[in-house]
Amino acid sequence: MAEPAPACQVAPDAAAIEALARATLARIPAPFAEHLTNVVLVVEDYADDETLDDLGIEDPIELTGIYHGRPIGEKSSFDSGGMPDRIHLYRLPILWEWIETGVAIDALVHHVVVHEVGHHFGLSDDDMHALEAAAE
Incomplete structure (x- = not known):
């Protein structure tokens, strides 16, 4: 296991x-970035x-983030009135x-x-783990 974060660092707030x-979203390259606006x-x-x-x-500490919405490949021009896609x-x-x-951090x-x-973009957790493993 890696060394824990030094005690002198201050935990960042929500902002x-x-x-x-x-900053991460701003670095997403162009054809993908236009689908995130x-x-x-x-x-x-x-x-x-x-x-x-x-x-x-059961334990909320286990979830660092989630995407709420329909992946791009499942969207239709007939979709309307729903909540916007969200990254929490x-x-x-x-x-x-x-x-x-x-x-x-x-x-x-x-x-x-x-x-x-x-x-x-419609990738599953398994797809992303495979991509991460291939990039290592």
């Missing part, structure tokens, strides 16, 4: 996590009970992982955002 997430970014301390129940997660980041689980792993937020963007 700082959002700024890191927006209407995706709403939300930073909360924890997922709500309904989200946790839907995913079968959960600050306290991200901070918990940061402390536990020692991974730099910007790298950790980047990883979670890219993962959720992958869901927006």
Whole structure:
């Protein structure tokens, strides 16, 4: 296991996590970036009970982020009136992982955002794990 984050570092607040997430989104390359312009970014301390129940997660510390919406490949011109696609980041689980792993907070937020963007493009968790493994 990596060294834990140094005790002298201050935990970022929701605005700082959002700024890191927006910096990641700004680096998404052009044909993909244009499909993210209407995706709403939300930073909360924890997922709500309904989200946790839907995913079968008992401990809210286990969920760092989630994509809510229909993947691009499933969208239709007949879709209307629904909620906008959203990427939710959960600050306290991200901070918990940061402390536990020692991974730099910007790298950790980047990883979670890219993962959720992958869901927006219709990739499954298995697809993303395979891509990450191939990139190592």
